[in-house]
Amino acid sequence: MAVGGRDDMAAQDVLRRAGEASVLILISLASGPKHGYALIQDIKDLVGVELGPGTLYGALDRLERLGLIEPLPADDRRHPYRITAPGAAALRVHLDSVERVSAAGRLRLQLGGI
Amino acid sequence: MADSRTARLIGAVLRCYPARWRRRHGEEAAELAALLIRDGTPAASIAWSYVAGAAREWLTPGHGRRLGAVACVLLAGACLMGVSAGLLTSTMPARAASTSQARPRAHCRPASPRPALGMIPAAGHPQAIIEFAGHGRSC
Numbered sequence: 018m019a020v021g022g023r024d025d026m027a028a029q030d031v032l033r034r035a036g037e038a039s040v041l042i043l044i045s046l047a048s049g050p051k052h053g054y055a056l057i058q059d060i061k062d063l064v065g066v067e068l069g070p071g072t073l074y075g076a077l078d079r080l081e082r083l084g085l086i087e088p089l090p091a092d093d094r095r096h097p098y099r100i101t102a103p104g105a106a107a108l109r110v111h112l113d114s115v116e117r118v119s120a121a122g123r124l125r126l127q128l129g130g131i
Numbered sequence: 132m133a134d135s136r137t138a139r140l141i142g143a144v145l146r147c148y149p150a151r152w153r154r155r156h157g158e159e160a161a162e163l164a165a166l167l168i169r170d171g172t173p174a175a176s177i178a179w180s181y182v183a184g185a186a187r188e189w190l191t192p193g194h195g196r197r198l199g200a201v202a203c204v205l206l207a208g209a210c211l212m213g214v215s216a217g218l219l220t221s222t223m224p225a226r227a228a229s230t231s232q233a234r235p236r237a238h239c240r241p242a243s244p245r246p247a248l249g250m251i252p253a254a255g256h257p258q259a260i261i262e263f264a265g266h267g268r269s270c
């Protein structure tokens with residue numbers, strides 16, 4: 018039963034294997050629509066990680082295929098994206114899962130006296 | 132001079148992407164590269180990121196099917212060549228054996244198995260005890 022529960026949680030967490038870039042992009046888009054350059058700058062300011070442009074476009078395409086983000090009408094040559102409702106839900110599930118893992122890790126470190 | 136060289140480099144790297152990707156992101160990607168270079172990001176690191184992205188793009192399912200088909204054709208060709216080569220090599224020793232027969236040397240004639248002396252099989256369990264007697268020298 019416990020195993021089944023874990024499987025269900027893994028199935029819900031579609032971002033579990035999507036990669037860090039996808040999660041960071043969703044976190045950035047959670048505060049409003051952005052285009053590529055704005056995303057790179059925002060993520061750099063937020064977590065100090067500079068996404069490569071190749072990584073960025075790969076992750077954007079993947080997230081769009083999953084229906085977690087959607088493109089907005091192009092502004093000149095720039096294509097802004099916004100997070101969708103399923104994207105926001107997926108991000109929430111993933112962050113909850115990360116939080117649980119983080120709490121368990123901290124507890125074990127505490128118990129181990131490390 | 133350096134700017135035009137950088138632009139050419141980025142342009143060349145962006146041409147590595149599939150046409151569908153270039154139609155969608157090409158112009159924006161070139162502009163993004165220019166902005167990042169202006170901010171101080173090394174052009175080589177941007178180019179490398181696009182190269183890796185292009186490789187990933189070709190390996191995504193849509194293109195993967197085409198690549199998979201090409202890989203299957205190449206694999207089938209390699210297998211056919213391997214089978215042909217195997218057949219050729221397997222017939223060559225037979226031909227060689229039919230034209231010249233190697234004579235075994237007298238001293239290295241293989242010894243025939245013979246029953247070991249001094250060993251009594253267990254009662255009710257008849258068994259053949261074979262001892263291989265060789266001369267111990269290499270031929």
